[in-house]
Amino acid sequence: MSTQQGVKLQIESDHVVLDNGMLKLTISKPQGMVTGIQYNGVTNLLESRNDEIDRGYWDLVWSKTGSTGTKGSQERISGTSFSVIVENEEQVEVSFKRTWDPSLEGQLPSLIIDKRFIMLKNSSGFYSYGIFEHLAEWSPFNLPQVRIVFKLSKDKFHYMAVSDNRQRFMPLPDDRSEKRSKPLAYPEAVLLVNPVEPEFKGEVDDKYQYSCENKDLKVHGWICSDPTVGFWQITPSNEFRTGGLVKQNLTSHVGPINLAMFLSAHYAGDEMVLKLKPGEPWKKVLGPVFMHLNTTTDGRDPLSLWEDAKRQMAVEVQSWPYSFPASEDFPKAEQRGRISGRFLVHDWCVSETSIPGNGGYVGLAPPGEVGSWQTDGKGYQFWTQADEQGLFSIANVRPGDYNLYAYIPGFLGDYKFGSSVTIAPGSSMDMGDVVYEPPRHGPTLWEMGYPDRTASGFYVPDVDPKYINKLYVNHPDRFRQYGLWDRYTELYPDKDVVYTVGKSDWAKDWFYAHIPRFLPKQQRTKEGEYVPTTWQIKFYVDSVGNTSSSNVGDYLLRVAVATAHVAELQVRINNQDMSSSPLFSTGVIGHDNTIGRHGIHGLYRLYEVLVPAALLSKGENIFYFTQTQTKSPATAPFEGPFQGIMYDYIRLEAPPSSPHCLSLA
Structure with missing residues (x-):
């Protein structure tokens, strides 16, 4: 027309x-x-x-x-x-x-x-x-x-x-x-x-x-x-x-x-x-x-x-940026700048040399801490994805001061360039090689999931037929169905998730959201209708590293959280006594509302848990992951079954002195 x-x-x-x-x-x-x-x-x-x-x-x-x-x-x-x-x-x-x-x-x-x-x-x-x-x-x-x-x-x-x-x-x-x-x-x-x-x-x-x-x-x-x-x-x-x-x-x-x-x-x-x-x-x-x-x-x-x-x-x-808006507050193309470079990743357990950050997200956002871009709304952000060689180019950037940030699926954490970047009108800046060194304590003993900042690799159950949306039947976004949180209690009515490294499959055996269990009426107490849940990760070690007081012989557990909502994760090792002090606690974190709103990720959070070698045993060991927080949804509509954590990726690293690495590639 x-x-x-x-x-x-x-x-x-x-x-x-x-x-x-x-x-x-x-x-x-x-x-x-x-x-x-x-x-x-x-x-x-x-x-x-x-x-x-x-x-x-x-x-x-x-x-x-x-x-x-x-x-x-x-x-x-x-x-x-x-x-x-x-x-x-x-x-x-x-x-x-x-x-x-x-x-x-x-x-x-x-x-x-x-x-x-x-x-x-x-x-x-x-x-x-x-x-x-x-x-x-x-x-x-x-x-x-x-x-x-x-x-x-x-x-x-x-x-x-x-x-x-x-x-x-x-x-x-x-x-x-x-x-x-x-x-x-x-x-x-x-x-x-x-x-x-x-x-x-x-x-x-x-x-x-x-x-x-x-x-x-x-x-x-x-x-x-x-x-x-x-x-x-x-x-x-x-x-x-x-x-x-x-x-x-x-x-x-x-x-x-x-x-x-x-x-x-x-x-x-x-x-x-x-x-x-x-x-x-x-x-x-x-x-x-x-x-x-x-x-x-x-x-x-x-x-x-x-x-x-x-x-x-x-x-x-x-056509962006448009040439026709009349406001002086909207800079035209010739008033903006460009930045380019090559994004590389160097994880010494993956490769001896830096590798191209293929598919990595590279962006300019207001100056702040590492990862602060994900909660920023005051300023402007400009993002792109690096190509197979790690090359990136961001055009049409408004003039101003920024930090250069990056992250890449397949690797943990966030990157931030050391100093701020100033974009001047009409400028073109070449950053050269930008090298990200993901967090690494020692070789990978075992891992669960894929580090892409979402819970997409874990088990999403079938929807209860009473609560179906026909669009998402046989759909890749099956997590968008209503009521999946209630399936946890149905699938685990008495006992919680038990995952055995080397035998279990995280796509089938690790529920996508760590949430409370719903109690039948006859089991409820004055505390409420939901109870905390404790998930187990069983793993075996052939031998335990140096058990001296030096941290050199200690192990490190990394837990990447894809989203959290009024939740607390407590981690214990070889100790199921929930009244004892945990090895680690996140404290109460998150108001993402992702579980109730059919998402698979919210704000990304990365935690590291130092595991003294003295707490490990030769043979079987067990991590206990407890999500402690429960409230009644009658007083807080997005709590109760919606309080929980979605994990992105979990990895146990051996002491730095260990000789071998497990490639994540």
Whole structure:
């Protein structure tokens, strides 16, 4: 679909209309709420039965400084002034700004927010971005979430697509009503017992089942088959998102609702909440993102709109950074810099020399500690993957000071370059060889799992047929089914996991989440309905190294945790007495909510446990891993069965003086 009409702007008393002949966008003035999208003969693709403020909007969640957790007050961002930034036949850009002054203290977060909308000539869609600014003299606050929400017509949009293998016809929002559904363990999840369309009966609907990692979350949306129309949200860059490439975000869900997530604490918790300090200024551009509309003109299958949306996504990615946003806070390509180099890995137990970091993730993020990028939301991040030779190049980096960070599947830990890196406008920096030396105490005695920062290598059970989502039957993302946590008690009703190195298979014998056991009513006590669980790792040693007081003869246990939620891991060796002091404890860690939200990873944590040789015996030895934390979900909805740890990788290393290494390659 194309047109030669230029972009027209019509300013009315309480609305503005952007029209390029292909689509017409109506926005309330000065609030900046998208009230109508007219396209392909459809008067409004949005849910016109909703109030005008409940169709297409920016919103945020904020809380007072010092607050903990991810909850807070929600603000549907409403502009107080309207202005035209650009108006010509090629482009219209309009602004809806809301200001702040001390009279609003406690009512709104102390932010100036400028919401922008752009329409281009001959473009089947529109762009939106926001400029958020906090001045140093203003009161600080926390900002857990910022997003754009579009609520599409429920009569038209029934088919949702997130990826090639994650798309389906969806239930109606009416199916989530009290008379048609049954509440489950938390409000987001319901069992459909009397849906409008019988085909959905017995399925679970839960928006978290459609979460996606940032690196894979470039296009998602909905299809209407009569008339044939697709509505897609395209995110061409991750630079403005929270937490790096593998941070998980919501996408689309029953409504039909389409989301563009900018800041989010999902799958991370309080540690990822943006927290401004007293006297700290902050400014960030979120977006632009592109809302793409498409249709078919030759009777093609409506599902072909997904393929077209992917092609448009590639065009948008290639066009980044856009040349047309008018804000001076959005640097164009010539105002940005580039960095390149070669990423190498040197683990002396794998290779005597450095090897190419093939597939390693290399990125620039705000200066901080090793791994601090995974909880950062204040600044910008720029990531890429190294090629087979370890070569990497990161283009279009905003000017500023960064640290160079990296990590690589197959090896433990995180890399940080020794000094900060300054990117100047138009600069090109060659870092040369960047060598990562993963943590290593001694040769590998045994290992469990694969170190890729997820629990994907461990055993994920079949879903209980009562709680099925048909999309994930025979699907590689089987962990996205509801209620898998309850399968642990069914599979291990009396005894916990026992894993024997050399005999057991971690893909079959190591449950994907270390969680409490649910007690039958007759066994419950006043302490609650869940009890801690202790998993065993049995292993054999032919001989024990030096048992002197020197650490040289000690062993080292490395435990990489893919996610944790209000959990504590205690480790003991050859001692099952849980009342005794553990060899190691993490303390209570994590608010990732990954188990309940059908993820396979949250925040990555790496622990090392020094194991004195004197505690080992020739022959059989046993590590006891106890997850101690249990609470009642009646008082804490995301606790009880959701408290636990997902392991990424576990390795026992011999003393450094041992002669042999087990290659991880």
